[in-house]
Amino acid sequence: MITFELVAMDSKTSARAGILHTPHGDIPTPVFMPVGTQATVKTLPVWELKELGARIILNNIYHLYLRPGIEKIVKLGGLHSFQSWDGAILTDSGGFQLFSLPDLRKVNDEGVLFQSHFDGSYHFITPEKATEIQFAAGADIIMAFDDCISLPASIDKLEEAVDRTISWAKRCKEKYIQLIEESNVANPPSLFGIYQGGTDIDLRKKALEKILDIDFPGIAIGGLSVGEAKDDMLSVLEETVPIIPEDKPRYLMGVGKPTDIMDAVTRGIDMFDCVLPTRNARNGSVYTWKGKLIVKAGAHATDETPIDPDCSCKVCKRYSKAYIRHLFNVGELLAPHLATYHTIYFYLDFIRKMREAIIDGNFSKFCERFRSEFSEKPDTPSDAR
């Protein structure tokens, strides 16, 4: 089972460094979990994930349920064996993925009826089913099934989603206890709870308290980074994260940009995931210590320097911007791979350095310096070809 060990707390902020003990290794926190939607962090073989220092990745149970199907994954020995990954795995419950396809789904208190995004087949997912398939797939951390809605939303809609998420969380926990009792798994997954409530602070607090009552070993903040203003997101963190007991890891789902991650670490968050770095990289836009860089832009066509001269990754040691730009320009498969490798290296390096700064008591200085050197605005116009 998952346990969380607190290693250091920043004296000026709520930032903290810890270790998440999992059946598949210890994970220093704060941690960024690269997203492997379909049981592969896009373009990266497992030996490169290892090399990059990834200790935990995320898989999407919604996608895997549709293809190849959970029974196939179970037959092939579970998620770790299937993708040949011996680090830790977190699966999300599908709540957010179902939220992403509003035209294809119908929600009621029992569960969600949806149509497969690839073959149109109908499926009905309940909290019990979401728990059962995640449990069977065999991740280290599985997530309660939640009702995630887009923002802004009316208070009625928000309350409905909160109540449903709480009721579903209880049903997930009950199913989980039953599965633990029935199964003979040596290292069963740990079930994390999720609280919703949009940007309404009172609703968030109420939701969090109910979720804490159910007693999960880890708490996730869901339903943020879905259209709200950044300050509103940060207020939710400031007002609710301190309520979570110190010994529970806090996971901010789906966030995000490097500066968002830093601001959330400052407010006590331990765990992150986001498709942004891998998705951007595939599209020719990478991160460096100076900010975003459109490496596929024509402006780099004769630039002999690496993506980031301050980066020690093997892509930056070997390849120039000009070469990577050429690969994007002629549509070569190596292009998204090299860009992804560098970007994940940057993300993991960035979060590792934040952790070191927290432990060394330099976190505020680190943030100040990062903020002064890093820009989310790309240094090259995206249409420069």
Next chain:
Amino acid sequence: MITFELVAMDSKTSARAGILHTPHGDIPTPVFMPVGTQATVKTLPVWELKELGARIILNNIYHLYLRPGIEKIVKLGGLHSFQSWDGAILTDSGGFQLFSLPDLRKVNDEGVLFQSHFDGSYHFITPEKATEIQFAAGADIIMAFDDCISLPASIDKLEEAVDRTISWAKRCKEKYIQLIEESNVANPPSLFGIYQGGTDIDLRKKALEKILDIDFPGIAIGGLSVGEAKDDMLSVLEETVPIIPEDKPRYLMGVGKPTDIMDAVTRGIDMFDCVLPTRNARNGSVYTWKGKLIVKAGAHATDETPIDPDCSCKVCKRYSKAYIRHLFNVGELLAPHLATYHTIYFYLDFIRKMREAIIDGNFSKFCERFRSEFSEKPDTPSDAR
């Protein structure tokens, strides 16, 4: 400059083992050169090419001339520096690529007028220009510009192509000598000659003798594997390869399948290139010691075994057919990468084992065993999904 050292000759066939000494390292022959059309062996970063044991790769000057352009490559330090590859490089002259686009080109004795396959711009390539741009790009081996035609062809057409290729070869050599004299390059490229003649043995012999008169350090057989029967190809090799002096490496352009390579090695060929293994791999079809395997086929959906249980590559050590099939099925970028890695490993392993067998005096036994175990017919129907 390139020199060729003969290491061993098979007693029963014309197969030979040698070493090609190049400015970028010694290359054991027979050798298969992975094709990196656009300055990248599709999906493979240079550290994997190294790991796979590749010592020489092929680049297509036609593609690189169009994108990114030779002047950019020169500005970026030449082909080795551009793609961060410190092994040897051979560039082909574009003759075959221009042959591949008959609708977009016009040939006369002066050269070839063609339209770019991607932006429609017009370009005129002469033997002098083909030599100049290859020389400037800085490969270790560059190829004479030839007139390659599809087979079957009338004797008139064949003779015209042969005469033109010989005349162009002379002009390439003259231009090459001029470039050597004018340049201060420490390790200038070596220029190889190409003989044409279709499957007409007399014409081939005449063509070869004229090409030998021009005196190139290596000789390529062009215009085969372009539609002729396999026996006709082998007859051309049997009748002409023995005419080539022993100290000259023999390069059979664009061939091919494992069994074709073995048959050509048997007839004294030292060097090979072909897009087949990388192209097939990208499309979900790989080679094993038992033959072709459609790894993307649904038949493998729950197969826990690797692509080839007899293979020691890192893909076969880590991943199952079921997983790789899943990656192909859901369109993941990792799929073509893993399939290509394994396939190039197989090709290089296969040719390395042939070389060992020649040196150990077991070549005929090796061929017999390979032929009995290997099948070009896939073991899985390609439409099984």
